[in-house]
Amino acid sequence: MADGTCVCKTCIKSDKKIKTKALKTEKKNNAVETILIFGDMHIPYHRDGSIEFLRAIKDKYNPTKVICTGDELDNHAMSFHETDPNCLSAGDELEEAIKYMKQLYEIFPEVDLVDSNHGSMVFRKAKFGGIPLKYIRSMREIIEAPAGWSWHKDYTYTMSNGQDLFVTHGLKKKSRQLAEQYGCCVVQGHYHEDSCIQYSSSPRQLIWGCSAGCLIDDESLAMEYNKSNLKRPILSCVLIRNGIPKIIPMVIKDHKWIGIV
Numbered sequence: 001m002a003d004g005t006c007v008c009k010t011c012i013k014s015d016k017k018i019k020t021k022a023l024k025t026e027k028k029n030n031a032v033e034t035i036l037i038f039g040d041m042h043i044p045y046h047r048d049g050s051i052e053f054l055r056a057i058k059d060k061y062n063p064t065k066v067i068c069t070g071d072e073l074d075n076h077a078m079s080f081h082e083t084d085p086n087c088l089s090a091g092d093e094l095e096e097a098i099k100y101m102k103q104l105y106e107i108f109p110e111v112d113l114v115d116s117n118h119g120s121m122v123f124r125k126a127k128f129g130g131i132p133l134k135y136i137r138s139m140r141e142i143i144e145a146p147a148g149w150s151w152h153k154d155y156t157y158t159m160s161n162g163q164d165l166f167v168t169h170g171l172k173k174k175s176r177q178l179a180e181q182y183g184c185c186v187v188q189g190h191y192h193e194d195s196c197i198q199y200s201s202s203p204r205q206l207i208w209g210c211s212a213g214c215l216i217d218d219e220s221l222a223m224e225y226n227k228s229n230l231k232r233p234i235l236s237c238v239l240i241r242n243g244i245p246k247i248i249p250m251v252i253k254d255h256k257w258i259g260i261v
């Protein structure tokens with residue numbers, strides 16, 4: 001051809017290959033950063049279907065990062081508060097919890113978690129009982145978690161849009177006020193009946209605070225203490241795509257998750 005482009009079959013084929021590869025690289029470079037944040041499962045007293053719910057979110061949105069707001073375990077039998085004698089013993093509860101945790105490890109081999117009142121119960125009990133931490137095994141070892149699971153006091157992550165995201169178990173009921181105090185975007189758990197996103201604007205920046213809800217089994221005996229609270233737990237988690245948060249509710253009908261995310 002006049003412009004020097006060869007139109008023979010071999011050259012067209014190789015040109016197509018180069019273009020497809022370039023398109024794939026471009027797509028990869030423009031990949032949407034998708035952060036999944038869930039928490040307050042209180043395993044083994046988590047909501048039936050919640051692990052499948054998280055698996056469906058992974059399949060649909062393919063998160064590039066996964067963070068847990070804590071209370072991954074309930075540790076009801078080790079609680080500082082009154083416990084129900086009809087619930088599992090502390091040892092049996094841990095064994096039962098590990099069974100479910102293993103399902104989560106398979107879905108999410110890498111998770112950053114923050115310390116929490118229920119999740120960190122063993123360390124709180126050790127402190128209360130005067131036992132130095134050196135005597136206690138790591139959380140990863142106790143619940144047989146893979147190397148990709150890491151626990152932090154709180155967790156700060158810089159999102160793809162350049163904004164900082166602060167993740168904590170629960171510091172302030174109103175998540176917008178927490179975001180304003182920290183001067184960055186915030187996600188927290190702990191307040192089971194709160195599932196919301198609240199934006200705050202200043203002349204300098206637009207930030208948001210988010211409460212992630214929970215994935216507990218409201219009907220389990222371990223949650224009996226909350227029965228007199230008029231506000232009921234909200235089953236949900238959070239997805240942040242290129243810095244924009246969205247709540248994903250776990251919708252229940254006839255006591256079952258409807259199976260749609």
Ligand SMILES: [Zn+2]
Nearest residue numbers: 040071118190
């Ligand atoms: Zn909780």
